[in-house]
Amino acid sequence: MRHTISVLVENKFGVLARIAGLFSARGFNIDSLTVGETEDPTVSRMTIVVKGDDKTLDQVKKQLNKLIDVITVKDLRKKNYIDRELILFKVCYAEKERPKVANVIKKSGAQILHTSSKCFLVQMVGTQENISGLLEQLVQYGIKELTRTGKVAIVKD
Amino acid sequence: MKLSGAKILVESLRKEGVDVMFGYPGGVVLPAFDALYDAPIRFILVRHEQAAAHAADGYARATGKVGVCLATSGPGATNLITGIATAYMDSIPMVAITGQVKTSLIGNDAFQEADITGITRPITKHNYLVKNVEDLSLIIKEAFHIASTGRPGPVVIDLPVDVQFAETEFHYPTDISMRGYKPTYSGHAGQIKKAAKMIAASKKPVIYAGGGVIASNASSELKKFVEKIQAPVTMTLMGLGAFPQTHELSLGMLGMHGTAYANYAITESDLIIAIGARFDDRVTGRIDAFAPDAKVIHIDIDPASVSKNVEVDIPIVGDAKNILIELNKIVKSPDTDAWLKKVHEWKRMHPLRYNHEGLKIKPQYVVEQIYEATKGDAIICTEVGQNQMWSAQYYKYTEPRTFVSSGGLGTMGYGFPAAIGAKLGCPERVVFDIAGDGSIQMNIQELATAITEKIPVKIAILNNSYLGMVRQWQQLFYNRRYSNTKLSPVPDFVKLAEAYGAVGMRIKKKEDVRPAIEKAMATDNVVVIDFIVEEEENVFPMVPAGEAINKMIVLDSLLA
Numbered sequence: 001m002r003h004t005i006s007v008l009v010e011n012k013f014g015v016l017a018r019i020a021g022l023f024s025a026r027g028f029n030i031d032s033l034t035v036g037e038t039e040d041p042t043v044s045r046m047t048i049v050v051k052g053d054d055k056t057l058d059q060v061k062k063q064l065n066k067l068i069d070v071i072t073v074k075d076l077r078k079k080n081y082i083d084r085e086l087i088l089f090k091v092c093y094a095e096k097e098r099p100k101v102a103n104v105i106k107k108s109g110a111q112i113l114h115t116s117s118k119c120f121l122v123q124m125v126g127t128q129e130n131i132s133g134l135l136e137q138l139v140q141y142g143i144k145e146l147t148r149t150g151k152v153a154i155v156k157d
Numbered sequence: 158m159k160l161s162g163a164k165i166l167v168e169s170l171r172k173e174g175v176d177v178m179f180g181y182p183g184g185v186v187l188p189a190f191d192a193l194y195d196a197p198i199r200f201i202l203v204r205h206e207q208a209a210a211h212a213a214d215g216y217a218r219a220t221g222k223v224g225v226c227l228a229t230s231g232p233g234a235t236n237l238i239t240g241i242a243t244a245y246m247d248s249i250p251m252v253a254i255t256g257q258v259k260t261s262l263i264g265n266d267a268f269q270e271a272d273i274t275g276i277t278r279p280i281t282k283h284n285y286l287v288k289n290v291e292d293l294s295l296i297i298k299e300a301f302h303i304a305s306t307g308r309p310g311p312v313v314i315d316l317p318v319d320v321q322f323a324e325t326e327f328h329y330p331t332d333i334s335m336r337g338y339k340p341t342y343s344g345h346a347g348q349i350k351k352a353a354k355m356i357a358a359s360k361k362p363v364i365y366a367g368g369g370v371i372a373s374n375a376s377s378e379l380k381k382f383v384e385k386i387q388a389p390v391t392m393t394l395m396g397l398g399a400f401p402q403t404h405e406l407s408l409g410m411l412g413m414h415g416t417a418y419a420n421y422a423i424t425e426s427d428l429i430i431a432i433g434a435r436f437d438d439r440v441t442g443r444i445d446a447f448a449p450d451a452k453v454i455h456i457d458i459d460p461a462s463v464s465k466n467v468e469v470d471i472p473i474v475g476d477a478k479n480i481l482i483e484l485n486k487i488v489k490s491p492d493t494d495a496w497l498k499k500v501h502e503w504k505r506m507h508p509l510r511y512n513h514e515g516l517k518i519k520p521q522y523v524v525e526q527i528y529e530a531t532k533g534d535a536i537i538c539t540e541v542g543q544n545q546m547w548s549a550q551y552y553k554y555t556e557p558r559t560f561v562s563s564g565g566l567g568t569m570g571y572g573f574p575a576a577i578g579a580k581l582g583c584p585e586r587v588v589f590d591i592a593g594d595g596s597i598q599m600n601i602q603e604l605a606t607a608i609t610e611k612i613p614v615k616i617a618i619l620n621n622s623y624l625g626m627v628r629q630w631q632q633l634f635y636n637r638r639y640s641n642t643k644l645s646p647v648p649d650f651v652k653l654a655e656a657y658g659a660v661g662m663r664i665k666k667k668e669d670v671r672p673a674i675e676k677a678m679a680t681d682n683v684v685v686i687d688f689i690v691e692e693e694e695n696v697f698p699m700v701p702a703g704e705a706i707n708k709m710i711v712l713d714s715l716l717a
Contacts, residue, residue, distance in 0.1 A: 009337075010336075010337060013286070013288075014274060014278075014286075017275065017278065018278060021278050021279055022279075025279045055464075058464065059461065059465060062460050062461035062463075063461050065460070065461075066459070066461055067283075067337070068282070068283040068303060068335065068337050068338045069283075069337055070337050071336050071337045
C-alpha cells in the first residue's frame with residue numbers, strides 16, 4: 001500500500017542525506033520524494049510517498065521523528081489533503097495522427113510547450129490518477145523522454 | 158574576549174564538566190591538542206583510536222556521564238567508527254570529536270580526508286560538521302544535550318582545522334531549544350492506569366528489564382515495583398545489574414544464553430512488562446513462539462522501539478524511572494503465589510551448571526572465583542564471545558553500572574579499553590576485563606596506555622586457544638569443521654604483559670585460580686592472568702539461532 005507522508009525538516013546541510021540514508025539503512029522503499037523550501041526559509045517540506053504495510057509505515061514515521069533535524073511528521077492518510085504532480089514528456093506521432101494527439105492532450109488539461117516535426121513536448125500538472133490517465137491514452141503513439149517531479153501535497157484546512 | 162576555535166572547544170568541554178577524555182593526535186587536530194596542553198582535563202593518550210572510543214564508552218557506562226574522545230581526520234576518525242557503532246547500538250552517551258581538513262579543501266580528496274559525517278550518519282544519534290567558529294559553542298552544547306538525554310547515544314562533531322584557528326567571542330549558551338528534538342519523559346497517565354489494571358489482573362507476570370533501566374537510574378524504583386507486584390524479573394545482557402541477581406525474584410538473563418528458568422517463565426507468562434528493553438532477536442528467539450500467551454506492556458523512552466519486533470498491548474513512552482514512580486503509586490499486587498511456586502521449581506530443577514570433571518580449569522569456575530574474591534563488588538568488563546556469556550551467567554551483578562559489555566554490536570576488543578575507561582571513572586573499584594585469548598589480542602596494545610597512565614585494571618584471559626564461541630557453533634552446527642578458529646600457538650601473554658611493564662601470571666591448576674585473583678587484586682599494577690582453560694568447553698544453555706527460546710540445548714542434551 002502507498003502512503004503519503006509530509007515531513008517538515010530543518011533547512012540544513014545534509015538533511016536529505018539523513019532522510020535518504022534512513023530509508024536505505026532500514027530497508028524502506030521510497031516511491032517518490034520531493035523537497036523544497038517553505039514560507040519559513042529555515043524549514044523545508046518533504047513529501048515522501050512510501051510503499052509498505054501499516055507496521056512499516058509506523059516504523060517509517062517513528063524513525064523519521066527520531067532524526068534531530070526532523071521537526072514534524074504527518075501521515076496524510078485521510079482525504080483532507082490535496083496533492084499534485086508535474087510531468088514533462090515527449091509524445092511522437094505520425095503526421096496524420098497529429099490532430100488526434102493534440103486533441104487528447106488538450107482535453108486532459110495538459111499543455112503543449114513545444115512542437116517539433118515529429119513530437120509534442122507536453123506538460124501536465126494533476127493528480128497521479130489524472131496523469132496516468134493521460135499517459136494511458138498516449139502510450140499507443142509512443143512516449144519518450146518522460147520526467148516527473150513526484151507528488152507534493154498540502155493539508156486543506 | 159575573542160578565543161580560537163580550539164580554545165572554545167576546550168572551554169566548552171570544561172563547561173560540560175568534562176575532566177577526562179581519550180584520544181590520539183594528528184595533523185589537523187594540532188590546534189586542539191595545543192589548547193589541551195595546559196587545560197585542566199586529564200587526557201588519556203591511547204595507542205589506537207578504536208580504544209579511545211571504547212574507553213570513553215566504558216567511562217560513560219561506569220559513571221553515567223558523557224564519554225568524550227578525540228581523534229584526527231581520515232584514518233584517526235575511521236578508527237573510531239567501531240567504537241561509535243558500539244556505543245550507538247547500546248545507547249551510550251558519547252561525544253566523539255574528529256579533526257577535519259580545512260573547509261576549503263573538503264571534498265577535494267585532501268590528505269587524510271574522509272567524509273566522517275557521511276560515514277557516521279547511520280551510527281550516531283546526530284552529527285555535525287562545524288563550518289563556522291561562531292557556531293562551535295552552540296554545537297558542543299547541543300551535542301552533549303543530545304548524547305545524554307532521551308535515548309542516549311553517540312554524537313560526532315567534525316571540526317575542520319581552520320575553524321580551530323579562527324577566532325570569535327566566546328559565550329557558552331546556558332540553555333537550548335531544538336524544535337526537532339523533544340524527548341518524552343513522563344508517561345501518559347491513562348496508559349499507566351491501564352497498565353496497573355492489567356498487572357493486577359495477571360496471574361503469571363514476568364518483568365523483562367533492559368539497559369534502559371540503567372540509563373534512567375531506575376534500579377531502586379524497579380526493586381520497589383518488583384517487590385510490590387511479586388513478579389519474577391529477567392534481564393537482558395544490557396540490563397544486568399539493574400536488579401540484584403541475588404534477590405529471590407531474579408531469574409538472571411534470558412534469551413539465547415539465558416537461564417532455562419528465565420526462558421520458561423517468559424514462554425509461559427500471561428503478561429510481560431518490558432522496561433527499557435527492545436525485544437532484540439537474541440532475546441526473543443523465534444518471534445512467533447515468543448511468549449505466545451502473554452499480553453505486553455512496554456515502557457520505553459524511544460517510541461520507535463515500541464511494537465517494532467513484538468506487538469505491544471499497552472505502550473508507555475517515557476523515562477523508566479518516572480513511569481515506575483507513577484506506577485508504584487497506583488499498582489495493586491496480583492496473586493502470584495502459584496506462579497512463583499512454579500518459577501522457583503524451574504529454578505531448582507534447571508540451575509545454571511557446568512561439568513566440573515576433568516583436569517583442566519573450567520572457564521565458568523574462573524568467573525565464579527572472580528565473583529567470590531571480589532564479593533560481587535567489582536566492575537566487570539567483557540570482550541565478546543564465550544567469555545562474555547560466562548561473565549553474564551556466573552557473576553551475580555547486584556548494582557547497575559557494574560557489568561560493561563558490548564551487547565548490540567558484539568565488538569571483540571571492547572572490554573580492555575572499556576575497563577580502562579571504567580577504572581578512570583570509578584578509581585576506587587576493582588575493575589576486571591574478562592577476556593578470551595582471541596578478543597584480548599584485538600586491543601592488546603592498550604597495555605601501554607594502562608601502564609603509562611597508571612590505570613591498574615586486571616585482565617583475566619580465559620585462554621582456550623580458540624575463538625571459542627565460533628568454534629562452539631562449528632561444533633554444534635557445522636559438524637566440528639573448525640574452520641579458522643584455532644588460534645594456537647597463542648602468544649605468551651605473561652611475557653607480553655611483562656614487556657609492557659605489567660604483571661603477568663599463568664594459571665593451569667584449579668587450586669591456583671583463587672590465589673591468583675587475590676594476588677592480582679592486591680597488586681597495584683596492571684595484571685594479566687592467563688588462565689589456561691578447558692579447550693572445548695561450551696556455553697549452555699543455548700537456543701539455536703531461529704529456534705523458540707524454550708528449546709534449549711543444555712549440557713549436550715536437548716531440553717524441550
